[in-house]
Amino acid sequence: MLSELAADRARIEDLDAEIRALERSLSILRNEKAQVQERLDSYKYPVLSLPNEIVAEIFVYFLPTYPLRPPLIGADSPTLLTHVCHKWRDIAVATPELWRALLFNHHTFPDIDLQLELCRLWLTRSQSYPLSMEFSKLLDIPSLSPLIVDALAPHRARMVHLSVYVADLPKLVEGPLPMLSELELTINKTSDLEFRTTLPEAPLLRSVTLNGFVESYPVTLPLVQLTSLTVSPAYRREYVTILREAPNLVHCTLGVCNDIDSQLDRIELLSLESLSLFACGTNTIGCLDDFITPALRSLRLPETFLYPGSIESLSAFISKCDRLQQVDVTGPRTIPKASYRQAFRSIQFFFEEDSSSDAES
Template structure:
């Protein structure tokens, strides 16, 4: 009897072990099945063609030619860190690496890292035209600056903000350059910069850049001259015969009003939009009298530039140039009422006066709505 009991207990122990092994085996089989199913699953985004993914990546970054940061949320590096497939796609998309922001104002350690990143981005961009933005003292990282200059033949957009630059490095040919923005500090004003840019169409020249940068002026269709004296502009504008858009930011040497009517006359046959401003709020009258702009459609000007009789000054410009002004924006302190401007220039469809705006189309729609309400 006791022997039979022991036998049953031993058998029970064996059965329990066998059952446990069978359960584990079944669970292992189910686990393997589930894992295989998960491994075979494709996320929808990973099924897209590489060309589509590349295009999505390009639109993820700031719009070209704005440069993305070297690191952080808007950097192409973050796309390369998601997964192996995305990394391969990002590295095979040269357009992600074509815009570079070089700041030489950071710490030495950061500049060393930036130099390495710059060389890597330049390599990944392959043959793409480049957008380059440089700020600070370039002598603090000759390696990074040299790497960028070595690719000058690919520069399409170039912006030089205040800093110390070895200007001779920019001399010569930039065959793809379309846009140039130069802010020269006083320390660079003893050096002239001559560049060969057959595709250049737009330029922004600030401070001492106007008198020390020589450009193919006749090619330009858009030009901004910032922090310039009125007398510095005519010699340049007389050469910009194909200009379509122009922004003039004036300064004057002395306090008080300045009359610019004695300056040489400038004819800009294709100019469609003109902006004249003075950040210091000083008065420069008579400058419009020196311009012949038959194609002018849009004018933004401080009322202080128009003298004691703003309306007469504008009438003279329109009559002299025989232009058909459509958009007039008067800035600064206003001395003439909106209705007087409206009466003087009935053909101007959009009129803005420092906080007041008249839009002919919206005005007609409003009148029509009022008439409809009256009829109902």
């Protein structure tokens, strides 16, 4: 019995010795850790040493180029920048350029309450900066329109770029748009044509894009003040009617549909400098004959618009364009590149390569 007690006392002494040794080792490790942590704490990451103004500029370049609109959340959203560290959050929140372009899409972002909350937040953070805004079909959720209108009302005067479905336009903009310069309208279905409205006063509006069925377009627009117009798709009789009311265009893009009307008066656009045509159907022969554009500098179109005689048709058109400098031929070709360049030596030609084309390169 006494021998067992002596053995236990000896074991206790051994354990105490081991504990003291381990505590000394632990103390050494803790001291080393403190030294390493001190070095880390004193280290300044280069990006965090940049002036706030430079960081803010980098943040702006992180986003899609204005007036393109980033998503409210996700990898391409300025919201992501607020989740990295406190300093970045403070800089991002204080940089109104990051919040001036807004995309509201309840189809890709089904949490309407959160999306509406973020919209209000972005509008506040954008301060007095001009706004670029895009809205999906708000009529799909009738209760949503009044909430959006209330959120937008204090900021309507700052709208510069606006993309919206036609049916939502009267609900979103109830009053003048003094800074609006670019408008994109989309018709989603035939029922959108059942009402008519006039765009509120927009004295600076210069660029309009019309997407969808454009015959008897339900929105009255100040076409005479436009310098840029995109219409797609459009039958010839439709775009001829529209373009007659837009004599000051400098840039025009048309998606041309099949049309049985061949006898149409020509459109005289004396200021037009660039014309881009693409096919939304198969019967586009003769469309180029619709235009009288003496100031034209750039032309873009598929070769099919020049049939049946591509060189001859283009020659007849170019004879009326003293300033034409560049022609872009898109899609499949039957005429070799060299034939175009030889026929029109003073004009620079570019060709969209197409694997289905058997014309020589």
